[in-house]
Structure formats: structure tokens, C-alpha cells
Amino acid sequence: MRDRTLKYVLVLPGVLVVFATAVWPLIDAAALSVRVWKLSRSSTPGAFIGFENYLQALESPDFLYAVWNTVLFVVLTVSLTTALALGLALLLVKGGTLRRTVQALLLLPFAMSPALVGVSWRFMFNPEFGLFAALFGAIFPPLAHVNWLATPTLAFTALVMADVWAWTPFMTLVLIGGLAAVPQETIEAAEVDGASPLRTVFQVIIPQIMPVLAVVVILKTIFAQKAFDIIFMLTQGGPGTATVTLVFYAYLNGFKYYDMGYAAALSWFMVVPMIALTFLYTRFVFRR
Amino acid sequence: MSPRAKKRFWNGVQVALILFAAFLVLLPIVWIGMAAFKRHVDVFRLSFLFTPTLENFARIMESPFLIHEKLFNSMIVALCTVAFALPLATCAAYGFSRFRLRGERIMLVMILATQFVPAVVIVLPFFLMFRDLGLLDTRFALVVVYTAIVMPFATWMIKGFVDGIPLETEEAAMVDGATRLQVIRKVVLPMAAPGIVTAGIFSFIIAWNEFLFALILTRRDAVTLPVGLQLFNAEEGVLWHLLAAAGLFIMAPMIALALAVQKHFVKGMTMGAVK
Numbered sequence: 001m002r003d004r005t006l007k008y009v010l011v012l013p014g015v016l017v018v019f020a021t022a023v024w025p026l027i028d029a030a031a032l033s034v035r036v037w038k039l040s041r042s043s044t045p046g047a048f049i050g051f052e053n054y055l056q057a058l059e060s061p062d063f064l065y066a067v068w069n070t071v072l073f074v075v076l077t078v079s080l081t082t083a084l085a086l087g088l089a090l091l092l093v094k095g096g097t098l099r100r101t102v103q104a105l106l107l108l109p110f111a112m113s114p115a116l117v118g119v120s121w122r123f124m125f126n127p128e129f130g131l132f133a134a135l136f137g138a139i140f141p142p143l144a145h146v147n148w149l150a151t152p153t154l155a156f157t158a159l160v161m162a163d164v165w166a167w168t169p170f171m172t173l174v175l176i177g178g179l180a181a182v183p184q185e186t187i188e189a190a191e192v193d194g195a196s197p198l199r200t201v202f203q204v205i206i207p208q209i210m211p212v213l214a215v216v217v218i219l220k221t222i223f224a225q226k227a228f229d230i231i232f233m234l235t236q237g238g239p240g241t242a243t244v245t246l247v248f249y250a251y252l253n254g255f256k257y258y259d260m261g262y263a264a265a266l267s268w269f270m271v272v273p274m275i276a277l278t279f280l281y282t283r284f285v286f287r288r
Numbered sequence: 289m290s291p292r293a294k295k296r297f298w299n300g301v302q303v304a305l306i307l308f309a310a311f312l313v314l315l316p317i318v319w320i321g322m323a324a325f326k327r328h329v330d331v332f333r334l335s336f337l338f339t340p341t342l343e344n345f346a347r348i349m350e351s352p353f354l355i356h357e358k359l360f361n362s363m364i365v366a367l368c369t370v371a372f373a374l375p376l377a378t379c380a381a382y383g384f385s386r387f388r389l390r391g392e393r394i395m396l397v398m399i400l401a402t403q404f405v406p407a408v409v410i411v412l413p414f415f416l417m418f419r420d421l422g423l424l425d426t427r428f429a430l431v432v433v434y435t436a437i438v439m440p441f442a443t444w445m446i447k448g449f450v451d452g453i454p455l456e457t458e459e460a461a462m463v464d465g466a467t468r469l470q471v472i473r474k475v476v477l478p479m480a481a482p483g484i485v486t487a488g489i490f491s492f493i494i495a496w497n498e499f500l501f502a503l504i505l506t507r508r509d510a511v512t513l514p515v516g517l518q519l520f521n522a523e524e525g526v527l528w529h530l531l532a533a534a535g536l537f538i539m540a541p542m543i544a545l546a547l548a549v550q551k552h553f554v555k556g557m558t559m560g561a562v563k
Contacts, residue, residue: 003468007383010380010387011380011383013380014380014383014399014440015399018398018436018439020436022405026405028412032413091302098306102310104550108543109313111493111546112539120317123320123323124316126528129332131319169313215558226404226406228407228408229514250408255504260416267406271405271409278400279397282400
């Protein structure tokens with residue numbers, strides 16, 4: 001076979017699969033989103049209603065609340081994860097037996113399926129025998145005997161904590177990779193000049209790992225926006241709608257209320273920020 | 289404080305912080321792991337001391353849980369996913385790595401983009417398609433979806449490894465009269481083998497841990513382990529000791545696999561943006 005044909009034969013099946021998983025569902029969702037379709041009443045799509053579903057979302061307080069929850073969840077988990085991961089990476093980058101062992105331990109939370117993380121944290125926050133519920137109660141007495149997952153703000157806090165717990169180790173490993181590439185001389189030079197450790201970190205190290213830091217922030221933003229398993233298992237969006245994010249709201253409308261047209265319109269609200277983030281990310285992948 | 293004492297003090301602080309971090313990382317895992325060996329009454333005690341039992345593992349194999357069937361489903365689905373995705377991904381990776389293609393950049397960006405689409409967005413069309421085909425609640429449906437999910441990821445990873453194989457080795461073989469396909473089989477595949485294995489392990493982990501598609505596309509027969517966890521929400525409350533035992537089944541193989549790919553972990557998960 002000639003190379004000219006071969007190259008397309010090699011690539012085509014893969015590209016078709018990708019097309020079938022990303023492009024086709026999006027087009028299909030767009031086609032559904034302009035129709036009325038309650039699956040519980042009819043098994044085929046109903047009448048064309050234009051942008052009715054999109055307008056319904058923009059006018060719905062539940063939707064706007066889900067947007068707010070998503071923004072809050074993304075901002076909190078991204079900033080906490082990044083800050084903690086950077087701190088831990090700085091502590092671990094020096095190497096040595098202890099640091100390497102702990103670094104290997106950091107793989108464990110990644111090995112846990114997010115659904116299992118959610119379940120485990122629900123266990124930890126059980127009001128009667130949850131270990132964390134007991135620990136926090138001991139540290140802050142007002143929190144003793146409080147049912148975390150039944151209190152809106154605390155349920156949201158627990159969700160953020162579980163997510164940060166699940167992602168910080170991975171982001172730490174990424175940042176250790178970035179830190180290892182910082183030339184040792186630049187750090188030593190700063191020390192010789194009498195810079196304090198804190199100043200060295202902020203003025204010498206961080207500027208040099210900016211690209212890696214950006215990768216961490218963008219990736220975590222994407223993952224936070226996508227989070228579903230952990231919410232499903234830990235809070236089910238509750239209490240009430242306190243932890244319903246956009247993804248969970250779309251799930252509820254599609255697969256609890258069977259409003260297919262509306263759920264499809266909701267997914268398009270998520271696609272726009274996703275595309276923006278993807279293009280941002282490709283700038284780091286193709287930089288070379 | 290003398291400079292030396294100061295240094296030792298700060299070193300001590302660092303070690304303390306590192307140990308604290310390790311403690312925080314391990315605590316939930318150890319706690320849920322321990323619950324798997326506890327009797328029902330011990331679960332309700334906040335104590336690290338208890339008499340371990342293996343009863344829970346026997347109990348979750350019985351009706352109505354039948355966790356071994358979910359384990360079997362998870363295993364079959366993940367293995368088939370890897371078996372389908374790797375050949376496709378390896379071909380595509382070689383094509384992207386070695387040839388200039390029209391619209392190459394756009395295709396690569398699209399491949400990357402698939403990783404970033406929330407699953408909720410694509411699950412709806414898939415659910416409706418499998419419903420129309422009568423394939424809901426089959427392992428086959430899951431394998432199709434998972435192949436599609438891991439393929440882009442595997443392509444990116446393997447491409448990274450193929451990029452690292454010097455062109456000269458291939459050219460040398462071609463000068464000796466080998467055809468392109470022979471070169472791929474005899475030169476490229478063996479050299480890219482570690483990358484392909486790594487991509488396979490990553491694909492296995494993703495398929496094994498996947499939750500949303502399995503939740504929506506299965507009911508009874510094709511339920512996988514992560515979805516099976518819901519079985520333990522009984523009327524009398526959550527059966528934590530049994531749930532933990534099932535959780536251990538999900539976790540243990542993943543820990544082994546994650547340790548196996550430790551070296552390529554960061555590069556794989558960031559799709560090559562961080563080496």
C-alpha cells in the first residue's frame with residue numbers, strides 16, 4: 001500500500017470513533033434541544049419549539065442556582081486544589097526516602113473511582129459514626145452532632161473537601177514534574193542574594209513553573225465542571241438543591257424527569273465554556 | 289537560634305507537614321478499607337480496634353447483591369474496551385506521528401476535546417440510540433461507549449511514545465527493503481510496546497471506574513461494580529460493612545495498576561502537556 005493511502009487508512013477509524021463520540025452526540029443534542037419531548041409521555045420527539053427550552057432554562061431559578069453552584073464549586077475546588085498541591089509539591093520535590101514514599105502514596109486517591117470517593121466521604125460524614133464528623137466536632141464544638149450532609153452549607157463544604165482530597169494528590173504529582181525542571185542554580189542564586197525562602201518561592205520558582213501551573217488550573221477547571229460521580233454518591237444534589245451543579249441539573253432533568261429536550265438544551269450551556277477551555281489547553285499541548 | 293538549629297527546626301516542620309499530608313491522604317482509604325473487615329456492630333464504633341472478619345466478602349456474593357456478577361461485568365467490559373481501543377489507537381497514533389495529514393491539527397484538537405466534554409452531554413444521545421437498538425442493559429453497549437471514551441486518550445498517549453522513536457530506525461529498515469507495514473509490525477510496535485501497555489492500563493482504569501454511563505445504560509444484567517455500590521442502600525439504612533467490602537474489590541486492582549504505570553502517570557493524565 002502506498003503511504004499516501006495508508007496514512008488515511010490508519011487514521012480514519014480512530015477519527016470516525018472520535019467523531020461518533022463527540023461531534024455526533026453534540027449535533028444530536030442540538031437537534032433535540034429545539035423540540036419538546038417528555039420521554040415519560042411519548043417515546044418519540046415531539047413538536048419543534050425553537051429556542052423555547054433555552055429560554056425556559058434562563059428563566060428558571062433552579063437553572064440559575066445550578067450555574068451559581070457550579071461557579072462556586074469550580075472556583076473553590078480549583079483554588080484550594082492548586083494552592084494545596086503547590087505547597088505539597090514544594091515540600092516533596094527535594095527527594096529522599098520519606099518524600100518518595102509519600103509521593104507514591106499520592107497515587108492511591110487516583111486509583112479510587114470517584115463514585116467510591118463519594119461513598120467513602122458519605123461514610124466519613126455520617127452524623128453518628130462518621131470519623132470526620134467526629135473529628136470536626138472535637139475541634140469545633142459547635143459542629144459536634146451536626147448532620148453535615150443535611151445542612152446546605154456544610155454539605156457543599158463536604159463536597160468541596162472530598163473533591164479537593166481526590167484531586168490534590170494528582171495535581172501535586174503534576175507540579176512535582178514541573179518543579180523538577182526548575183534549574184537549581186536560579187534557586188541557589190536567590191539564596192546567595194539573601195532572599196527569604198518565601199520570596200524565593202514567589203519570585204523565582206513560581207514564575208518559572210507558570211506553564212505547568214496553568215495546565216493544572218485549566219485541567220482542574222475542566223474536571224470540576226464535569227464532576228458528577230462524586231456528587232451523585234455523596235449528596236445526590238441535596239439537601240434540597242444545595243449541591244446541584246449544572247451537570248447534575250442536566251442529569252436530573254434528563255433521567256429523573258425525562259425531559260429530553262430541556263436536558264439537551266442544558267448540555268449546550270455546558271459545551272460553550274468547555275470549548276473555550278479546550279482551546280486554551282491546546283496552546284499548552286502544542287507549545288514546543 | 290543559630291543558623292544550624294534554625295535549619296533543623298524548619299526541616300522538622302517540613303517533615304511534620306509531609307507526614308500530616310500523608311495521614312490525610314490515607315485516612316479515608318484506610319477507614320473504608322477497615323470497614324470491609326468489620327462486623328456490622330463494629331462499623332458504628334469510632335475505634336481502630338476490632339475483631340476482623342471475612343464474613344462481609346461472603347455476604348456480598350449472595351443474593352440480592354451478587355457482587356461477583358458485577359465484578360465479572362466490570363472485568364469483561366474493561367478488557368474488551370482495551371482490546372478494541374488499543375489497535376485503533378495505535379494505528380491512529382502512528383498515522384498522526386509519522387505523516388502530514390490534511391486537517392491534522394483540527395483532528396488532534398477534536399480528539400483532545402472529547403476528553404473535556406461532560407459525560408452528561410453525550411450520554412443522552414447514546415441512551416436514546418441504544419434504546420432504539422434494544423441494546424440497553426448489555427455489556428456490548430458499555431464496551432462500545434467505553435471504547436469511544438478511551439480511544440482519544442490512548443491515541444494521545446501512544447502518539448507521545450511513537451514520537452520518541454527515532455525516524456532513522458524506520459528508515460534503515462525501509463532501505464533494507466521492508467515495506468511500511470512490515471516496519472510498523474517489526475520495528476515500531478516492539479519499540480512502542482511500553483507505551484501501548486501503559487495506554488492499555490490507563491484505558492482499563494478509566495473503563496473500570498466509569499460511573500455515569502454504566503448508571504444510565506444498565507439496569508440489572510450488565511451492572512458494573514461502581515454502579516453496584518448502590519445496592520447497599522437498604523431500607524434499614526446503608527449497609528456500610530458490605531459496601532466497604534465491595535469498595536475494596538473496586539479499589540484493589542486499581543491500586544496495583546496505578547503503581548504499575550507510576551512512571552508515565554503525569555504525562556498520561558495531562559495528555560502530554562506536562563512531561
